[in-house]
Amino acid sequence: MMNNMKAVSDTEIELLGKLQNTLIDMAHEDAINALSQMEYLVTNRNFGKQKQVYANTVSKIGEYYGRHGQIDQATEQFSQMLDFARKNRLKKVEITALSNLALCKAQLGKFLDAIESWKLILPKNRDVERRINILSNISAGYGYVGEGSLSLKYAFDALNTAEINKLEELKISPLINIGTAYERDKMHQKALDYWLIALDLAKRFNATQSLYNVLNNIALAYNALENKELALKYAFESLELREKCAFMEELAAPLNNIGFIYETHGDPDSALEYYEKALEKYRLGNEYSSMANCIANFASIHIKKGDYHKARGYLEEALETVRRTDAQNVAVRVMNMLAEVYAKLGDYVKAYEYMRQTMNIENELNANRKENSISVNEANYYKRKIELQAEVYRKKNKELKHKNKLIRETGVELQKRNAVLNHTVEMLNWLVSVISHDVRAPLGNFTRMLGMMLDGSIAKEEHEEILQSLKNSGEHVYKLVDEMLDGIRLQRRKLDFxxxxxxxxxxxxxxxxxxxxxxxxxxxxxxxxxxxxxxxxxxxxxxxxxxxxxxxxxxxxxxxxxxxxxxxxxxxxxxxxxxxxxxxxxxxxxxxxxxxxxxxxxxxxxxxxxxxxxxxxxxxxxxxxxxxxxxxxxxxxxxxxxxxxxxxxxxxx
Known part of the structure; x- marks a missing residue:
C-alpha cells in the first residue's frame, strides 16, 4: 500500500464488510461485480491502520476464487495476504493465509502436502472457527488419499468441536466429510443419513457452496441405493443451482454425476453425452483428480461395449492426468481398469504389471497409516483381493504353471467351508426356537384381532385401544428381531476355529x-x-x-x-x-x-x-x-x- 494512495474511507470500509459477508453465496453476476469493487479498493486505497480490513478483504477474494476452482487467482491472493501478514507481524492473518494456501495445494491434487501444512498450523490456531475449518480440511484430504479412518477421526473432531461451541453452520463440512468417508466404504445408507442432515443445515443457513456439494453427494448415494428417480432429481437440482451461482468449470461435477447415474442404469448413450459435457468443463480448470475420474468413465462405457482398444486410450490419458495429484483412490481405480483391459486384450504381462503397481500403492498406504482396525483391515482386504487377481493374470501368462497349487488351495478352502456348514444346524435350531416362541405368537394375534375388527366382532369405540396395543406389540416384535440378528452374528462367531x-x-x-x-x-x-x-x-x-x-x-x-x-x-x-x-x-x-x-x-x-x-x-x-x-x-x-x-x-x- 503506497503512502500517496487515497485513504480508505469509513463508507468504503462498511461496503467491504457487507461484501465480505455476502460474496460467497452471491449469484454469479453479482459476485463478479462485488469482486471488481473489492479488488479495486484493495489495489487503490491506503488502508493505514485498517490492516485487518485489508487482510480480510484479500482473504475473502481468495476464498471466492478457490471455492469456484480459480486456483491460480486464489493462490495469488493468499500469497499477497501472507506477504502482508509477515511484513506487518500479523500472526493470525499469517496462519489463515498458510491454511488457505494449503487448500489451494489440495485443490491441485497435492493432498499430502496440504495435510502436512494444516497439521503444522493446527496446534498454533486457537480460533475455534478456524480450527474447525482446518480439521475439516484435513479430513477431506485424508479421504482423497484413501485414509478413511483418519478422515473420519478428524471429521468427528471437527463435528464435536462445532457442537461443543454451538456453531451449527460449521457442522456442515464435517457432516459432509463423514458421509463421504462412509460412501467410499460402500456404506451408502449411512452416508445418506449424514448428508441429509448436512442438507438441512445448508438450507437453513443459505450456504450455497455447501448446498450444491451435498446435493451432488446425495444424488450419488441414491444412485448406489438403486433409486434412479431420486438420484437424477438431486443431481439436476445441483446442476441448476451451479448454473446460477458458479463458474463454468464448476458445472463439471454434477454433469459427470448425471452421466454416471445414466451409466449405472443401463443408458450408455445418455451417459456419454453428459460425460462429454463434464470433461469439457473439467478441462477449463485444475481439478486433475476429478478430471481423471471423468476420463476413466469414458473407458468404463467402452469396456461395457467391448471396445477395449478405445477404453485403453482413455485410461492411459486418465492415468497421466491423475499422476499429477496424490489422489490414490482414483489412481487405483484407473490401474485396475487398465489391468482388466489388457487382460481382455490378451496382454497378461501388462495386466500383471498394473496389478503390481496397484499393490504397491496399497502397501504404501498401509505403511503410512496408523495401526487401527478400520483402515488396516480394509487395506489388507483389498490388498489380498488385488494379490489374488494379480496371481490369476500371472498364471495365465505362464501357461497355467501353478494350476495344481490353485486346486490344492481350493480343496483346503472347500474343507473349511464344509466344516462350517456342518455346524449351521445349531444356529438354525436356535433361530427357529426364538421365532416359534417369541415372534410367531404375536403375529398370529395381530391377524386374529384385525380380523375381528374387520368383521365387526369388536365395537368401533374399542378400536383405538386395540390398535395402540397392536402398535406396542409390533414394537416388541421389532426389538425381538433386532436382538435375534445380534444373536445370529454371535452364534456364527462361535463356529469360528x-x-x-x-x-x-x-x-x-x-x-x-x-x-x-x-x-x-x-x-x-x-x-x-x-x-x-x-x-x-x-x-x-x-x-x-x-x-x-x-x-x-x-x-x-x-x-x-x-x-x-x-x-x-x-x-x-x-x-x-x-x-x-x-x-x-x-x-x-x-x-x-x-x-x-x-x-x-x-x-x-x-x-x-x-x-x-x-x-x-x-x-x-x-x-x-x-x-x-x-x-x-x-x-x-x-x-x-x-x-x-x-x-x-x-x-x-
Missing amino acids: YVDLVRQDLVPILMSIFSIYLPIAIRKRIDLTYNFSEEVIEALVDTDLFKIVIRNLLNNALKFTDEQGSVDISVSHEGDYVRLCVSDTGKGMDSKTIKAINDGLVPEINKDRVDDGIGLGLSLCRNALLRMNSSLEIESSPGKGSKISMNFPIKGH
Whole structure:
C-alpha cells in the first residue's frame, strides 16, 4: 500500500464488510461485480491502520476464487495476504493465509502436502472457527488419499468441536466429510443419513457452496441405493443451482454425476453425452483428480461395449492426468481398469504389471497409516483381493504353471467351508426356537384381532385401544428381531476355529460405532458423548466380537434411556488393562436381573413390558467378553441408570 494512495474511507470500509459477508453465496453476476469493487479498493486505497480490513478483504477474494476452482487467482491472493501478514507481524492473518494456501495445494491434487501444512498450523490456531475449518480440511484430504479412518477421526473432531461451541453452520463440512468417508466404504445408507442432515443445515443457513456439494453427494448415494428417480432429481437440482451461482468449470461435477447415474442404469448413450459435457468443463480448470475420474468413465462405457482398444486410450490419458495429484483412490481405480483391459486384450504381462503397481500403492498406504482396525483391515482386504487377481493374470501368462497349487488351495478352502456348514444346524435350531416362541405368537394375534375388527366382532369405540396395543406389540416384535440378528452374528462367531485377538487401537472402532448411534440419539433427544483419555488406546480384542459388544451396550443404553437423558462411553488405561465403561441415566436393573446375567443366564422376560426384548443383549456381551479374556461388571439400580464396565488386556498372557 503506497503512502500517496487515497485513504480508505469509513463508507468504503462498511461496503467491504457487507461484501465480505455476502460474496460467497452471491449469484454469479453479482459476485463478479462485488469482486471488481473489492479488488479495486484493495489495489487503490491506503488502508493505514485498517490492516485487518485489508487482510480480510484479500482473504475473502481468495476464498471466492478457490471455492469456484480459480486456483491460480486464489493462490495469488493468499500469497499477497501472507506477504502482508509477515511484513506487518500479523500472526493470525499469517496462519489463515498458510491454511488457505494449503487448500489451494489440495485443490491441485497435492493432498499430502496440504495435510502436512494444516497439521503444522493446527496446534498454533486457537480460533475455534478456524480450527474447525482446518480439521475439516484435513479430513477431506485424508479421504482423497484413501485414509478413511483418519478422515473420519478428524471429521468427528471437527463435528464435536462445532457442537461443543454451538456453531451449527460449521457442522456442515464435517457432516459432509463423514458421509463421504462412509460412501467410499460402500456404506451408502449411512452416508445418506449424514448428508441429509448436512442438507438441512445448508438450507437453513443459505450456504450455497455447501448446498450444491451435498446435493451432488446425495444424488450419488441414491444412485448406489438403486433409486434412479431420486438420484437424477438431486443431481439436476445441483446442476441448476451451479448454473446460477458458479463458474463454468464448476458445472463439471454434477454433469459427470448425471452421466454416471445414466451409466449405472443401463443408458450408455445418455451417459456419454453428459460425460462429454463434464470433461469439457473439467478441462477449463485444475481439478486433475476429478478430471481423471471423468476420463476413466469414458473407458468404463467402452469396456461395457467391448471396445477395449478405445477404453485403453482413455485410461492411459486418465492415468497421466491423475499422476499429477496424490489422489490414490482414483489412481487405483484407473490401474485396475487398465489391468482388466489388457487382460481382455490378451496382454497378461501388462495386466500383471498394473496389478503390481496397484499393490504397491496399497502397501504404501498401509505403511503410512496408523495401526487401527478400520483402515488396516480394509487395506489388507483389498490388498489380498488385488494379490489374488494379480496371481490369476500371472498364471495365465505362464501357461497355467501353478494350476495344481490353485486346486490344492481350493480343496483346503472347500474343507473349511464344509466344516462350517456342518455346524449351521445349531444356529438354525436356535433361530427357529426364538421365532416359534417369541415372534410367531404375536403375529398370529395381530391377524386374529384385525380380523375381528374387520368383521365387526369388536365395537368401533374399542378400536383405538386395540390398535395402540397392536402398535406396542409390533414394537416388541421389532426389538425381538433386532436382538435375534445380534444373536445370529454371535452364534456364527462361535463356529469360528479361533478368536482373532489382535492388539489394536480401540478409538477408531468406537468412533465408527459412535457415528452409527449418534443420529438415533439426536432423534431421541438423548445426549450421547464420549471421553477417551488418550488419542490412541490399544488393547487385545477380536474386532468382530468387540463391535458386537459395544453395539449391544449402546443399543440397550439408548433403548432404556428417556428423552433428555444421557449416554456416555469412556475409555482409559488402568495398569495392564484398558477399562471401557458405558453409562446411562436410563431405567436401570434390579439385583435379580444382574445376578442372572452374572450367572450366564438369560434374564426372565417380563410379559407385561414390551420394551424388555428377549433378554439376550447383556448375556451375548458376557459370552463374547469371556472369549476375549474380559468380563462384565454391572452397577445399576431401578430408576437410577446403569454403568457397564469391562477390562481388556493390553498384552497377551
